[in-house]
Amino acid sequence: MFILVPITGRDFQMRPVFYAILGIFAVSALLGWAHYESKERTIVAFGDSLTYGLGDKGDEGYVDKLESVLNQKYETGPIEIANYGIVGQETNGILNQLENPETREEASKADGMIVFIGTNDLINSNGGDLDNLQEAKIHEGKEDYRRNLTSILNTLREENHSAPIHLIGLYNPYPGSSEIERHIDQWNDLNKKLAAEYEGIEFIPLNGVFKNKSKEEYFSDSLHPNEKGYKLIAWRILNGSRLFRESL
Numbered sequence: 001m002f003i004l005v006p007i008t009g010r011d012f013q014m015r016p017v018f019y020a021i022l023g024i025f026a027v028s029a030l031l032g033w034a035h036y037e038s039k040e041r042t043i044v045a046f047g048d049s050l051t052y053g054l055g056d057k058g059d060e061g062y063v064d065k066l067e068s069v070l071n072q073k074y075e076t077g078p079i080e081i082a083n084y085g086i087v088g089q090e091t092n093g094i095l096n097q098l099e100n101p102e103t104r105e106e107a108s109k110a111d112g113m114i115v116f117i118g119t120n121d122l123i124n125s126n127g128g129d130l131d132n133l134q135e136a137k138i139h140e141g142k143e144d145y146r147r148n149l150t151s152i153l154n155t156l157r158e159e160n161h162s163a164p165i166h167l168i169g170l171y172n173p174y175p176g177s178s179e180i181e182r183h184i185d186q187w188n189d190l191n192k193k194l195a196a197e198y199e200g201i202e203f204i205p206l207n208g209v210f211k212n213k214s215k216e217e218y219f220s221d222s223l224h225p226n227e228k229g230y231k232l233i234a235w236r237i238l239n240g241s242r243l244f245r246e247s248l
Contacts, residue, residue, distance in 0.1 A: 039077045043067075044084060044106055046094045046152070047116035047168075051085025055220030056227050061085075065234035073238075081114075082106060090120045091148030098155050108159040114237075115152060116168035118187055119223070121145040133179050146190055153198060164202060166241055167195045171206040173223045181207075204240040209233060 045051050045063050053061025060083050067081045084103065086093060094117060097103050107113060125141020126134055156165055169191050172184040184207055195203035209232050210218055210225075218229035225233065 041077060041079045041111040042106075042109065043079065043081045043112040043114060044110045045081055045114040045116070046097065047085040047114070048089040048093075048120050049085065049087040049224060050119060050233075051083060051114070051116050052087050053083070053085070053230065054087055055224035056230050059227065059230075061225070061230040062233040062237065065231050066237055069234060069238055082110075085116075088120060089117070090124065091117050091145055091152060094152050095148060095155075098152070104155075104159050107156055110160060110163050112163050113156055113160070113165045114168060115149075115156070115165060117149070117152075118145055118170050118191070121148075122170070122183065122187060130174065130177075130180050133183065138183055142187060142190065145187070146194070149191075149194060153194065153201060157198060157201075162200070164200050164241075165198070166237065167191055167201055167203050168237065169203060169205040169207060171209055173210075173219070175211065202241060204237055206233060206236060209236050 049055075050061065051063060053059060053063060055061070056064070059065070063081050063083045063085070067079060070079045070081075084094075084097060086097075094115070098107070121141055121144070122138065123130060125138050125144075126132075127137070153165065153167075169188040170184050172181050174180050188205060188207060192203045192205075195201045210229065213229075213232070215222075218225055218232065220226040220229075
């Protein structure tokens with residue numbers, strides 16, 4: 001049974017107000033949803049010249065390329081990678097960076113972090129190059145590297161309990177040397193072991209990414225990739241990262 005309710009003049013007066021309020025709520029909800037959908041996500045990348053992008057003319061190496069790919073692949077909002085790479089930096093340099101309150105705050109708010117460090121620690125432990133490898137000095141350098149990297153990971157995790165951290169492995173720029181390869185493998189084993197000790201830290205191996213690749217085609221010098229080489233690194237990081245796929 002239907003009951004007809006008479007509409008009074010006051011009802012006619014209130015109805016525009018009601019619809020106006022309803023419209024405001026609807027617009028606010030849409031704006032809120034749009035803001036949620038377009039929320040910018042930030043990843044901070046710490047490292048040396050390989051993170052800085054030395055050898056990539058006009059761009060920031062793998063950082064710039066990874067940022068572009070992530071923004072094309074994921075549609076949850078813009079993704080920005082803040083590049084904290086410094087040419088020549090070692091692990092103690094990242095620790096110095098993390099003493100800066102602004103840098104720590106950036107890390108605390110980040111949606112993800114990348115740590116790609118160790119090449120200079122290894123090279124400098126041997127006297128500045130990888131000629132005439134000195135086992136004792138490299139071993140000592142690896143112990144310093146382990147202590148510093150542990151402090152870096154502890155600090156980042158203390159500042160940010162939830163953001164995934166991607167620990168990028170070293171690669172051998174001189175694949176013809178089995179001795180250098182052995183040391184690269186040992187330092188990468190250390191990286192992998194450290195990553196496994198933390199929740200939400202993922203080790204991404206790079207060694208082998210340039211296997212059977214022409215040095216002239218993929219490198220700008222004996223150590224640093226060119227634009228084409230950095231693209232390989234960016235894709236290896238993306239494809240090797242379970243945490244990227246789950247968190248973005």
